[in-house]
Amino acid sequence: MSVEVSPDRFGLAGYATCFAGIAWREVLRFLHQRERFLSALVRPLVWLFIFAAGFRQVLGVSIIPPYQTYVLYEVFVTPGLVGMIQLFNAMQTSLSMVYDRETGVMRTLLLSPFPRGFLLISKLAGGVVVSLLQVYVFLLIAYFWEIELPIIGYFTVLPALLICGLMLGAIALFMSSVIKQLENFAGVMNFVIFPMFFASSALYPLWRIREANPLLYEICRANPFTHAVELIRFAMYGRLEPVALAVVLACTGAFLTAAIYAYNPSKGMLARRGEAG
Amino acid sequence: MTPPASPPPEAYALHVSGLTHRFGQTLALDNVSLAVPRGAFVVLLGPNGAGKSTLFALATRLYDNVSGEIRILGHDVRRQPMAALKNLGVVFQSRSLDSDLSLQQNLIYHASLHGIPRREAKHHAARALATVGLAERAGDKVRALSGGQARRVEIARALLHEPTCLLLDEATTGLDVASRASVLAMVRGLVAERAVGVLWATHLVDEVDEEDAIVLLHKGRVLFNGHGPALLALAETQSLRTAFLRLVDNARGGAAP
Numbered sequence: 001m002s003v004e005v006s007p008d009r010f011g012l013a014g015y016a017t018c019f020a021g022i023a024w025r026e027v028l029r030f031l032h033q034r035e036r037f038l039s040a041l042v043r044p045l046v047w048l049f050i051f052a053a054g055f056r057q058v059l060g061v062s063i064i065p066p067y068q069t070y071v072l073y074e075v076f077v078t079p080g081l082v083g084m085i086q087l088f089n090a091m092q093t094s095l096s097m098v099y100d101r102e103t104g105v106m107r108t109l110l111l112s113p114f115p116r117g118f119l120l121i122s123k124l125a126g127g128v129v130v131s132l133l134q135v136y137v138f139l140l141i142a143y144f145w146e147i148e149l150p151i152i153g154y155f156t157v158l159p160a161l162l163i164c165g166l167m168l169g170a171i172a173l174f175m176s177s178v179i180k181q182l183e184n185f186a187g188v189m190n191f192v193i194f195p196m197f198f199a200s201s202a203l204y205p206l207w208r209i210r211e212a213n214p215l216l217y218e219i220c221r222a223n224p225f226t227h228a229v230e231l232i233r234f235a236m237y238g239r240l241e242p243v244a245l246a247v248v249l250a251c252t253g254a255f256l257t258a259a260i261y262a263y264n265p266s267k268g269m270l271a272r273r274g275e276a277g
Numbered sequence: 278m279t280p281p282a283s284p285p286p287e288a289y290a291l292h293v294s295g296l297t298h299r300f301g302q303t304l305a306l307d308n309v310s311l312a313v314p315r316g317a318f319v320v321l322l323g324p325n326g327a328g329k330s331t332l333f334a335l336a337t338r339l340y341d342n343v344s345g346e347i348r349i350l351g352h353d354v355r356r357q358p359m360a361a362l363k364n365l366g367v368v369f370q371s372r373s374l375d376s377d378l379s380l381q382q383n384l385i386y387h388a389s390l391h392g393i394p395r396r397e398a399k400h401h402a403a404r405a406l407a408t409v410g411l412a413e414r415a416g417d418k419v420r421a422l423s424g425g426q427a428r429r430v431e432i433a434r435a436l437l438h439e440p441t442c443l444l445l446d447e448a449t450t451g452l453d454v455a456s457r458a459s460v461l462a463m464v465r466g467l468v469a470e471r472a473v474g475v476l477w478a479t480h481l482v483d484e485v486d487e488e489d490a491i492v493l494l495h496k497g498r499v500l501f502n503g504h505g506p507a508l509l510a511l512a513e514t515q516s517l518r519t520a521f522l523r524l525v526d527n528a529r530g531g532a533a534p
Binding site: 009010011013014015017018020021022024025028029032033103104105107108109110111112113114115119 | 337338339358359360361362363365367369370371372373374375377378382385386387388389390391392393394395
């Protein structure tokens with residue numbers, strides 16, 4: 001039996017193997033948890049089939065970019081529901097990281113010889129792949145509900161989904177380092193997910209919010225999730241929204257840096273808490 | 278077992294020197310030094326709260342040591358984590374397998390964390406499961422295993438990337454007497470078979486053989502570092518249990534049994 005581990009395991013191919021392995025586990029776990037897959041789909045579909053249908057008559061949507069004509073409320077709300085899928089998936093990832101930390105599974109990941117930042121980014125990417133699966137199944141069902149995007153939109157939305165998934169995943173990753181116990185996760189639902197979702201342009205256009213409450217309008221504009229939704233909305237029609245892209249990229253960088261710092265063995269919160277993992 | 282002046286740190290699977298660690302105001306480890314030569318079985322014996330898990334957390338770089346040094350095959354865990362951790366296998370006190378995945382999937386996932394390609398990983402996983410006598414259960418979910426079987430899988434996983442240093446933190450926790458004996462015998466066998474240096478942390482004196490190398494840890498301090506006979510002589514008794522209790526009680530300032 002060889003004692004020394006061959007060094008090429010830790011070359012470029014080794015990094016690729018590690019990345020693929022972490023992403024593969026995320027997808028495998030998701031596919032094994034059928035209830036999670038079902039609830040991830042049912043949630044936005046309920047909003048699309050019931051909420052949007054009901055609000056169609058109440059909420060008028062004027063012609064605003066990227067739309068070139070009046071659109072049904074279901075069409076307007078679709079990018080918001082795609083964002084919702086990614087938001088909930090990211091929080092699910094955060095929840096599973098807290099769970100992994102409590103059960104000790106996280107230590108297996110952190111024990112890998114690869115740099116910790118790389119491991120966390122790989123974990124993040126695995127979560128994004130899972131969210132893409134959910135989004136495309138949702139868009140397929142929405143297609144049969146007559147929410148038809150331009151064919152090119154199904155492709156151009158992919159990079160936007162990747163970037164938004166990374167941003168929401170980075171926020172979730174940071175939160176997982178701050179949340180001490182699984183029980184505290186209810187607070188995350190109340191104070192992070194719901195405010196992020198409702199104080200955004202996911203369900204109503206920003207001009208409507210400005211008419212109703214200028215302060216709320218400013219809050220919505222400052223919400224990174226608003227920019228994620230707008231990036232997705234424009235990308236669905238083959239267009240780029242530069243401000244949204246800049247905000248989403250900046251937030252991704254900021255939260256990812258914070259998360260990597262938090263998981264840093266010498267500086268992060270684990271070290272300060274003396275957590276055994 | 279005490280690190281002598283002559284052999285360099287790379288001669289040891291694990292070499293800890295002058296390790297002190299605090300959590301806030303609490304002193305968890307106080308100037309701890311110990312060494313595990315390659316192909317040796319060393320018992321880290323200590324009551325609950327002695328600092329065994331803190332030592333493991335630092336050796337596995339869950340967080341960094343501030344003072345002192347931890348070397349695995351001569352590589353400093355803090356300064357050269359990649360070189361150090363690739364030679365390290367660990368079995369944690371709490372279960373750390375993914376119960377939703379099969380035994381083989383768990384092992385392949387672990388292999389990927391060490392850069393082992395999938396095809397090679399399947400081969401390694403089959404061999405590792407055969408070593409622990411669970412080859413026929415490769416496709417079963419982890420949740421279907423008994424406590425003893427899950428421990429065996431964790432040991433198989435820890436050996437998958439062929440480490441030179443193996444750390445086991447209370448590896449027999451929650452196991453019945455037969456499973457405990459079986460796991461312990463298996464690990465002792467690996468030491469002879471594969472020349473792996475093993476640090477076996479436990480609070481159970483009956484897991485220690487009289488001839489074993491023993492590091493006795495209490496409240497973050499090393500009370501004894503040597504072989505069983507020396508411990509018995511120091512405590513002036515013929516029983517390891519009595520010796521353990523006597524030294525711990527002395528350290529507490531209590532009456533010796």
